[in-house]
Amino acid sequence: GDSVTQMEGPVTLSEEAFLTINCTYTATGYPSLFWYVQYPGEGLQLLLKATKADDKGSNKGFEATYRKETTSFHLEKGSVQVSDSAVYFCALPYSGAGSYQLTFGKGTKLSVIP
Amino acid sequence: DGGITQSPKYLFRKEGQNVTLSCEQNLNHDAMYWYRQDPGQGLRLIYYSQIVNDFQKGDIAEGYSVSREKKESFPLTVTSAQKNPTAFYLCASSIPLAGNQPQHFGDGTRLSIL
Numbered sequence: 001g002d003s004v005t006q007m008e009g010p011v012t013l014s015e016e017a018f019l020t021i022n023c024t025y026t027a028t029g030y031p032s033l034f035w036y037v038q039y040p041g042e043g044l045q046l047l048l049k050a051t052k053a054d055d056k057g058s059n060k061g062f063e064a065t066y067r068k069e070t071t072s073f074h075l076e077k078g079s080v081q082v083s084d085s086a087v088y089f090c091a092l093p094y095s096g097a098g099s100y101q102l103t104f105g106k107g108t109k110l111s112v113i114p
Numbered sequence: 115d116g117g118i119t120q121s122p123k124y125l126f127r128k129e130g131q132n133v134t135l136s137c138e139q140n141l142n143h144d145a146m147y148w149y150r151q152d153p154g155q156g157l158r159l160i161y162y163s164q165i166v167n168d169f170q171k172g173d174i175a176e177g178y179s180v181s182r183e184k185k186e187s188f189p190l191t192v193t194s195a196q197k198n199p200t201a202f203y204l205c206a207s208s209i210p211l212a213g214n215q216p217q218h219f220g221d222g223t224r225l226s227i228l
Contacts, residue, residue, distance in 0.1 A: 032214040034216055036219075041221075041222075042221050043118075043120075043219035043220050043221045043222045044157075044204065044219040049214075049216060051214045089156065089157070100208075100210070101147075101159060101172075102157075102217055104156040104157045105156055106154070106155060106156040107154075
């Protein structure tokens with residue numbers, strides 16, 4: 001079935017360091033791909049998305065490119081801040097029983113230290 | 115502003131007790147979802163509903179029940195049959211049958227056993 005595999009954490013970086021969180025997927029066809037962020041004690045917020053191959057999603061300095069050839073959607077940011085400390089989830093929609101659901105990676109916890 | 119409201123933020127359950135978690139949305143979305151999140155885990159789907167008066171079991175429905183009498187509301191009952199209910203519960207909504215549209219999440223309810 002459709003699935004995502006996400007880099008396990010936790011990841012600890014110093015402020016202004018470069019961030020990469022790996023995400024690879026297995027899917028039938030070419031689904032949209034999403035990155036969500038969860039700040040402590042809160043729900044998930046959509047961070048960015050890409051709807052087709054070679055699309056680049058971007059938001060708040062984060063970027064991810066939909067790579068069909070490597071079935072990947074890695075999340076990157078050039079210079080992280082303390083406020084980026086959160087858990088990041090890669091997600092993939094799949095269809096079944098006439099509806100779309102989301103399958104999530106297990107999440108990667110990022111801690112940014114001053 | 116449109117959004118999803120979950121209440122209460124914290125909930126405690128006694129042995130043998132049923133408890134109900136509230137989820138209300140004003141996004142005019144037809145589809146609504148309930149997820150369970152355990153520490154260090156991704157999200158697991160409990161129940162979902164694509165339209166009023168209809169709902170489907172997700173991956174871990176045992177010990178839970180839902181109703182969908184109104185488009186705006188999708189309450190989740192954690193029954194006494196759920197032996198390990200301690201978790202963070204997230205409600206979401208989306209446009210149904212649209213795999214390129216994200217799900218929008220509430221801020222969650224944290225359930226603990228007394």
